[in-house]
Amino acid sequence: MEQQNLLDRTTIVALSTPPGVSAIALIRLSGNDAITITNKVFDKDILNANGYSVHYGSIKNEENAIDDVIVTIFKGPKSFTGENSVEIACHGSTFIQQSIIELLLQNGATMAKAGEFSKRAFFNGKMDLSQTEAIADLIHSTSSAAHQIAMNQMRGGFSNDLKVLREKLIHFASMIELELDFSEEDVEFADRTELHKLVSEVIEHVNKLAQSFKLGNAIKNGVQTVIVGRPNAGKSTLLNGLLNEERAIVSDIPGTTRDTLEESLTISGLEFNLIDTAGIREAKDTIEKLGIERTFEKINQSAIVVYLYDVNRTNAEEVEKDLSTLNQNASVVVIANKADLPKTAVIENAILISALKKEGIEEVKSALYNTVVEEGFNLESTIVTNARHYESLIRTNEDLQKVIDGIDSGLSGDFVAMDIRQALHHLGTITGEISTDELLGNIFANFCIGK
Numbered sequence: 001m002e003q004q005n006l007l008d009r010t011t012i013v014a015l016s017t018p019p020g021v022s023a024i025a026l027i028r029l030s031g032n033d034a035i036t037i038t039n040k041v042f043d044k045d046i047l048n049a050n051g052y053s054v055h056y057g058s059i060k061n062e063e064n065a066i067d068d069v070i071v072t073i074f075k076g077p078k079s080f081t082g083e084n085s086v087e088i089a090c091h092g093s094t095f096i097q098q099s100i101i102e103l104l105l106q107n108g109a110t111m112a113k114a115g116e117f118s119k120r121a122f123f124n125g126k127m128d129l130s131q132t133e134a135i136a137d138l139i140h141s142t143s144s145a146a147h148q149i150a151m152n153q154m155r156g157g158f159s160n161d162l163k164v165l166r167e168k169l170i171h172f173a174s175m176i177e178l179e180l181d182f183s184e185e186d187v188e189f190a191d192r193t194e195l196h197k198l199v200s201e202v203i204e205h206v207n208k209l210a211q212s213f214k215l216g217n218a219i220k221n222g223v224q225t226v227i228v229g230r231p232n233a234g235k236s237t238l239l240n241g242l243l244n245e246e247r248a249i250v251s252d253i254p255g256t257t258r259d260t261l262e263e264s265l266t267i268s269g270l271e272f273n274l275i276d277t278a279g280i281r282e283a284k285d286t287i288e289k290l291g292i293e294r295t296f297e298k299i300n301q302s303a304i305v306v307y308l309y310d311v312n313r314t315n316a317e318e319v320e321k322d323l324s325t326l327n328q329n330a331s332v333v334v335i336a337n338k339a340d341l342p343k344t345a346v347i348e349n350a351i352l353i354s355a356l357k358k359e360g361i362e363e364v365k366s367a368l369y370n371t372v373v374e375e376g377f378n379l380e381s382t383i384v385t386n387a388r389h390y391e392s393l394i395r396t397n398e399d400l401q402k403v404i405d406g407i408d409s410g411l412s413g414d415f416v417a418m419d420i421r422q423a424l425h426h427l428g429t430i431t432g433e434i435s436t437d438e439l440l441g442n443i444f445a446n447f448c449i450g451k
């Protein structure tokens, strides 16, 4: 890994702001020659400039000045990539952007590939893999919860958790391996009872991290939430109430909503993808039948099912019947609507609201939020948002379970040590202590060019 980087002496360049016209654009260079290359096209001498210094001047080709710019110098290792770096802030015309990049290429720079700046930061030990992945998450975060988790991960919160776990396991693996050197003497450096206890603790910790993925994934991608119930229960009215706008058509003609309608709603920094549906009942015509089929499709894809019924019209038995048809894997929030009318059925645990009068909407919001942010988790704790990390955590625990089984059955030290090493391997793929070219290629290819 290090080898590959040492050979890579190129200086890369890319536009780091979005392509297109803007007030200001930022062009970034990184590599040994970043400063010397820039110096060749800049009218100020920056060869001996200090790191973190800023210079105003113009970029020129052989004939004329292209633009007046601000150049910021970063000297390796005190830069994002760990290499010498230069940031050129120019006016955001696409012509200027391209002319400057072309000029830099002519003077020895190479066009950066997707994620190459981050890749260099990783190879130069500026951050580990999970931290570089957090940068991608940070860039794409659209809610305060997603932002907070990405920030925590980028700053190394998750990495530190893993480091502690790794160190504990490494310690025990080496104790056991030491025993192997003294195998004639039949000694035990690693107390098996203590090892058992330690591995159980690590399993518990890894489990908690793995469990947080449900929340993390929801935070990153939005929580798929479907609103279902019989026609006229008030689903569309509730959707409008939650969004605080007249988004869906409300009508007293049953079966008005025929297709599904999706809208995004943020509750305390958490994003929900709300889906209003045709509802569940025996269809009266083909179009409605399609709508109802779509409803069940959406129910099966959702993390939360909001089941709404009309307290004035629906009896407890009917509610029970409806509930039994719903997705068993989703969390179901039961809402009794039309509280302003006389009630025929009030189900225990149902949230009583009047969608029409906008009463109880806040209760519905907190119920949705609490369904996702379960007890034991909060946004300050480490939350796994990345499917790759989740997979690795699961693998780690499978190996650790083998360690436990091995100890329980009095397996010899070398086998136990092998299982610990295997667990360490899987744990190490998260932060990148263990990595393959293929893995790295996949990760960085998903970054933007210029990042």
Ligand SMILES: Nc1nc2c(ncn2[C@@H]2O[C@H](COP(=O)(O)OP(=O)(O)O)[C@@H](O)[C@H]2O)c(=O)[nH]1
Residues within 6 Å of the ligand: 229, 230, 231, 232, 233, 234, 235, 236, 237, 238, 249, 250, 251, 252, 254, 255, 256, 257, 279, 337, 338, 339, 340, 341, 353, 354, 355, 356, 357
């Ligand atoms: N009295 C009363 N009527 C409601 C309430 N919520 C919805 N409605 C009415 O019930 C009818 C059906 O509402 P709609 O939202 O279209 O139901 P959907 O078919 O489940 O989407 C409309 O006439 C609404 O105005 C409520 O809380 N109280």
Ligand SMILES: [Mg+2]
Residues within 6 Å of the ligand: 235, 236, 237, 248, 249, 250, 256, 257, 276, 277
């Ligand atoms: Mg409707």
